[in-house]
Amino acid sequence: MNAGYKEESFNQKNQKLKRSGNRLLTGFLLVFFLGYFFFFTSKIWMPAPYEGVEVTPFGTAIEGNDRTVTIDNWTYSKEDKKMEVIISIDNMAIDGIESYKWNIKSASANFPVKIVMETNKLVVLQINNVPNRWTELALTMNIKDKDIKKVERFDEIKIYTNDKLVKKVAHIKKKSPKEYEKEATQSRIESYQEQLRDKQSEQRKAKIERENTIEKMKELKEEMDFQTELEQQETQDKINTFMNEKDSLDTQINENEKIIQDLKEKITIQNNLLKNM
Structure with a gap:
C-alpha cells in the first residue's frame, strides 16, 4: 500500500511539473510573438520619432x-x-x-x-x-x-x-486672394502680439534683476564701514562684478525697449492694413 501510494504521489507531482512547464513555455512563446509583432509593426502605428531639428517659429x-x-x-x-x-x-x-x-x-x-x-x-x-x-x-x-x-x-x-x-x-x-491676404495679416498680428508678450516678460525680469543688483551693491557698500582694508578690497571686487552686471542689464533693457516699441508699431500698421482690406 505504501508503494502504491508513493507511485501515485510521484505521478501527481510529475503531472504538476509538466503542467507548470507547459504554462511557462506558453507564456514565453506569447511574450516572444507579442514582442515580434510590436517590433515589426511599430513603424506603422507609432508616431514618427523626432529628429531634433531646429524649428522656425511662425513670424520669424x-x-x-x-x-x-x-x-x-x-x-x-x-x-x-x-x-x-x-x-x-x-x-x-x-x-x-x-x-x-x-x-x-x-x-x-x-x-x-x-x-x-x-x-x-x-x-x-x-x-x-x-x-x-x-x-x-x-x-x-x-x-x-x-x-x-x-x-x-x-x-x-x-x-x-x-x-x-x-x-x-x-x-x-x-479662399479668395483677399481672404488669404486677410488671414496672412491676422496671423502676422498674432505673431507680433506673441513676440511682444514674450519681450515684455523678458523686460520685467531684467528690471527686477537690475533692482536686485543695485540693492546688493548698496548692502555691500554699507558693510565696508565695518571691514578691514583687505576685506574692503574683496568687497569692492564684488561690487565691481555687480556693477558690470548692472551695465549689462541696462543695455539689455534699452534694447528690449526698442524691440517692444517696434513690435507695437508693427501691430498698429498691420491692424490698419486689416481695417482697409
Whole structure:
C-alpha cells in the first residue's frame, strides 16, 4: 500500500511539473510573438520619432538671396489629410525672379505641393494626402530650372516645423486672394502680439534683476564701514562684478525697449492694413 501510494504521489507531482512547464513555455512563446509583432509593426502605428531639428517659429524672418521669407501661417487638417502654408516674401533682389519651386518633405517622404496663390509678396501652398503619422517637416524654397541662368548662385532656403507648431483645424478650404491676404495679416498680428508678450516678460525680469543688483551693491557698500582694508578690497571686487552686471542689464533693457516699441508699431500698421482690406 505504501508503494502504491508513493507511485501515485510521484505521478501527481510529475503531472504538476509538466503542467507548470507547459504554462511557462506558453507564456514565453506569447511574450516572444507579442514582442515580434510590436517590433515589426511599430513603424506603422507609432508616431514618427523626432529628429531634433531646429524649428522656425511662425513670424520669424528668414533671410537669404536678397529675400526675406516669413511663414505667416501653417495649418493642418487631419480629416482632410491636407496642409496649407501662407508665406510672405520681401524681395529686394534685382534678378527678376518672382516665382519659386517649393518642396515639403519629412525624414522619409516628399509631399506633392500645389501653389494655390502666388504674387510677388504672398504665396499660398497646399499639401494633399498628408499621412496621420508625421512629426517634423522641412519646407524648401528654390528657383525653377528655367531661372538657373539668371543668377550666379541661389542658396536653397529651408524652414523646419513640427506637429507642435502647426495649427490644427477641422477643415481647409480654398479662399479668395483677399481672404488669404486677410488671414496672412491676422496671423502676422498674432505673431507680433506673441513676440511682444514674450519681450515684455523678458523686460520685467531684467528690471527686477537690475533692482536686485543695485540693492546688493548698496548692502555691500554699507558693510565696508565695518571691514578691514583687505576685506574692503574683496568687497569692492564684488561690487565691481555687480556693477558690470548692472551695465549689462541696462543695455539689455534699452534694447528690449526698442524691440517692444517696434513690435507695437508693427501691430498698429498691420491692424490698419486689416481695417482697409
